[in-house]
Amino acid sequence: MNLLQKLPISLGLACLMMLSSCSEDALQTADPLEGQKSSSLREGQEGGGIVVLPSFPTTNGPTGNNVYATRWERDILTSPDDLQMLPTGSSSFTHLWGNSNYPWTKPLPAIAGATNPASIATVTTNSNTWSPNGKRSAVKTKLRYLKPGKKYAITFRVATTQFNGHLLPFAAAYAKQVYLVRSYSTGAVAEYIDMTGKQAVWVDKTITFIAEESEMTLSFSAINANAGEYSYAHIFVDKNAIQEVN
Template identity: 40%
Template sequence: MNLVQNLSIGLSLACLMMMSSCSQEDAQMPEPKVESINTNSNLKTDMIPWMPPTKGYTGVDTYPNLWERYSPNSGASDPVAYPSGTSSLTHLWGNSSFSWVKSLSAVPNQPWSSFLTVATSSKLQLKKRSMVQTNIQFLTPGANYALTIYVASTLPAGKVATFAKQGHVSISTPGAEPQVFNVDLTNSKNCWVKKIIMFKAKAQVMKFIFSAEPAQEGQYAYAHVFVGQDAIVKF
């Protein structure tokens, strides 16, 4: 009987010791390893390029966010004689007094219809044309990009004007030769001309300038540029 009792007590003590040992092992089990992120790493990630769209309120000398009138260091034009601003599909500057002789159609698959308008009467003299500008941002220097814009020319009722011959685009950065592109409007009146501009980035930020030229020197004309969402891609 004593033997049985001793064995029973011994087995109980052994079980308690085993349970205590398992509890300690569970409590000391290591936590899963979490890799830390090295914020000083030299690894490079691709930047997503972006250009401000022409979405904004209409009005003369009124511009979408991050757009403005461009005035070169020499030969700046008179803002009264050569105005610029934001127009609608039906009216110059969105002004009900200045409707287009023929309204423009909306650019397909775009959620807004406002665009920038410039005036011109010269192919050579900057002081006889208005210009607008913005910055193309988040570029990778040395990379190639495709920028899609739409250009048009229309006639406002009640004003003496002709159709512009071409839109003029300059993409530049200080210290480098500007990349220049023309959009032919000769056979495209009262309609949008889609232009895909291929250019190489020379800096993380580059200036985009838009102006226009008439068919003949001295002819007064209006031209428009529309920039939609996701207008620029890297390729």
């Protein structure tokens, strides 16, 4: 009888020890999951119902004609869309489309602290005798995870460069203005940046706005007013280019 009374107590102790061991293993297994959750929040994802920091995609990425950084794309402004005479894509600071055969007449200066290698979104504009105001191509991206009613500041750089001989019979020129359109489903706001005399140099630009919706489209193009000319313009967006401000 004594042995039968002691046996359940021994089994109980064994079970407690097993549960204790299982609890420790479960805690150790959960650590990587916690790390993944924290990482996703830092990377601009949504996790656990929490909306994270706003996102303004960088232009850093592969280079090439009709090649774009992640979440950048061609914006169609004309119909039919002319990929040959109004090309867009990604370039380096020294070469059109990152092609060693197409060096800029003047390379763009390096940017201190910029992500390396840095690339830029490139658009073209050309004009002719029957369209003196020019035709232009554009690129666009979406800013995401915005909080409607909150104020944000976005910071980026624009430039215009020249390359001789790529779009003959037009004459190479520098763009006169760059053109930005910020749009929501409810409407759009346009801004011009004067590039007169700013040849192959970076022009810093900061735009402050109050978000109307959780997403906003930013379209970038250039204007060249002289008949018979073509030009290239660029936008450079590095990481951490958007901040919520008071």
